[in-house]
Amino acid sequence: MLADRVVVLGGGFAGLETAFQLRAMVKPTRLHLTVVADRDHFLYRPGLAGLPFGAAEAPLHVPLSAALGRWGITWRLAAVESLDTALQVVRTNRTQPIHYDHLVIATGARVHPQRVPGLAEHAVQISTAGQLHQLGERFQWVAHNAGHGRPQQVLFVVAPDTVWPGPAYEIALTLDTWLRRRQVRHQVRITFVTSERAYGEQLGPGLHRVLAGEFATRGITGDTRLAVTEIGEAHTCFDDGSKLEHDLVVAMPPHAAAMWHDGLPADNRGFLTCRPEDRSVTGLDGVYAPGDAGDFPVKQSFLAMTQGWAVATAIAARVEGRPAAPRFEPTAFCVLDTVDKGILVEAPLTAEGLVRVDHDRVLTGAAWHAAKHALARYVPMRYRRGRPALPRTGHGLLTAARRLLER
Numbered sequence: 001m002l003a004d005r006v007v008v009l010g011g012g013f014a015g016l017e018t019a020f021q022l023r024a025m026v027k028p029t030r031l032h033l034t035v036v037a038d039r040d041h042f043l044y045r046p047g048l049a050g051l052p053f054g055a056a057e058a059p060l061h062v063p064l065s066a067a068l069g070r071w072g073i074t075w076r077l078a079a080v081e082s083l084d085t086a087l088q089v090v091r092t093n094r095t096q097p098i099h100y101d102h103l104v105i106a107t108g109a110r111v112h113p114q115r116v117p118g119l120a121e122h123a124v125q126i127s128t129a130g131q132l133h134q135l136g137e138r139f140q141w142v143a144h145n146a147g148h149g150r151p152q153q154v155l156f157v158v159a160p161d162t163v164w165p166g167p168a169y170e171i172a173l174t175l176d177t178w179l180r181r182r183q184v185r186h187q188v189r190i191t192f193v194t195s196e197r198a199y200g201e202q203l204g205p206g207l208h209r210v211l212a213g214e215f216a217t218r219g220i221t222g223d224t225r226l227a228v229t230e231i232g233e234a235h236t237c238f239d240d241g242s243k244l245e246h247d248l249v250v251a252m253p254p255h256a257a258a259m260w261h262d263g264l265p266a267d268n269r270g271f272l273t274c275r276p277e278d279r280s281v282t283g284l285d286g287v288y289a290p291g292d293a294g295d296f297p298v299k300q301s302f303l304a305m306t307q308g309w310a311v312a313t314a315i316a317a318r319v320e321g322r323p324a325a326p327r328f329e330p331t332a333f334c335v336l337d338t339v340d341k342g343i344l345v346e347a348p349l350t351a352e353g354l355v356r357v358d359h360d361r362v363l364t365g366a367a368w369h370a371a372k373h374a375l376a377r378y379v380p381m382r383y384r385r386g387r388p389a390l391p392r393t394g395h396g397l398l399t400a401a402r403r404l405l406e407r
């Protein structure tokens, strides 16, 4: 019997979790797995928010060639240019066309700073490691100027259509801790303005209450429901006509899909329309879009991994000719680190990505700061070994975490 060809596009959380789960679920003789990505390493993005404050970058990277090679997964470094779902072929900028029986589109989301005039020129963005190192240098200048008695104004802006503003909150709160430890906090005004209706809106009212409390305790001025319209050299404009001055503006830009696929069903930002249960692209047989590439409105690494697990489960069932039990049960699960402590959020979501009323839990404490660091070691370690981060049961990790929460 010929092995089924599974082609995974993307080497992020969703792509690697799908590939490593499939390798663990199905005998190698039944499956030929190929991963195609335009970067030669996996990046553990939840660890990026520590970089401006001196955290090391190297442990966040996992070289893909070695990780995939361990278990005989074929690896292609190439940018995907187009898909032909009728001929079941992927075309890239540097390989022969790649044929598939099952296709996993896990190419994620990408920022679109040009949608806000002035953002690319005048703000420091917080999506890539390079930007976060640059932000670290700017923070050093803020502390230096404050230390010499020159008051500073740092403005954080979350633009509309940002997929996950969590890092902006983490960095703003950590900046407060960092400046206090340098004894210059009193010279720096920190302001946080978001287009969300509530702080951390996607994860429910509990997180809003905790973040509003943190802002009040730390003397951070915050505002919601304000969309940035333009960022200038010394001031930022909002859609209610107001203007704020700044010495440094830190911005989370709008996002859209990293790849646009002509002829595939998608929303107006290019996110692929999927069946909620197994993240298969609607109307297409054997094509899946886990993680940020799909239309699930909440986009986070844990959700990308659980979607990858659900996709692997569905493909494994098809390869082995048994009925699939569709099992993607969305739960947002993340930790915001503020160095002096951590904020853990667990929020079961509906199929539409809404927090189930009264089911969100938010806990704060130093233990969650340690948990964030433990996760930042665990996930890259698993991927370095070519192993999935989630247990085969998928929800086992979450069940264990829940038990911990209930203590």
Ligand SMILES: Cc1cc2nc3c(=O)[nH]c(=O)nc-3n(C[C@H](O)[C@H](O)[C@H](O)COP(=O)(O)OP(=O)(O)OC[C@H]3O[C@@H](n4cnc5c(N)ncnc54)[C@H](O)[C@@H]3O)c2cc1C
Pocket (backbone or CB within 6 Å): 009, 010, 011, 012, 013, 014, 015, 036, 037, 038, 039, 045, 046, 047, 048, 049, 078, 079, 080, 081, 106, 107, 108, 109, 126, 127, 128, 164, 166, 167, 258, 259, 290, 291, 292, 293, 299, 300, 301, 302, 303, 304, 333, 334, 335
């Ligand atoms: C600074 C920052 C901090 C974050 N912190 C957290 C956090 O604390 N907790 C949390 O849960 N989430 C966090 N997130 C969100 C989380 O990182 C994303 O939700 C997650 O990375 C999505 O995984 P993914 O696999 O869908 O996409 P990605 O991780 O973006 O991976 C996409 C992959 O596709 C590849 N690719 C893209 N286009 C092409 C192409 N044309 N051809 C070939 N390959 C292509 C890329 O190279 C990459 O390998 C953070 C995000 C950022 C930016």
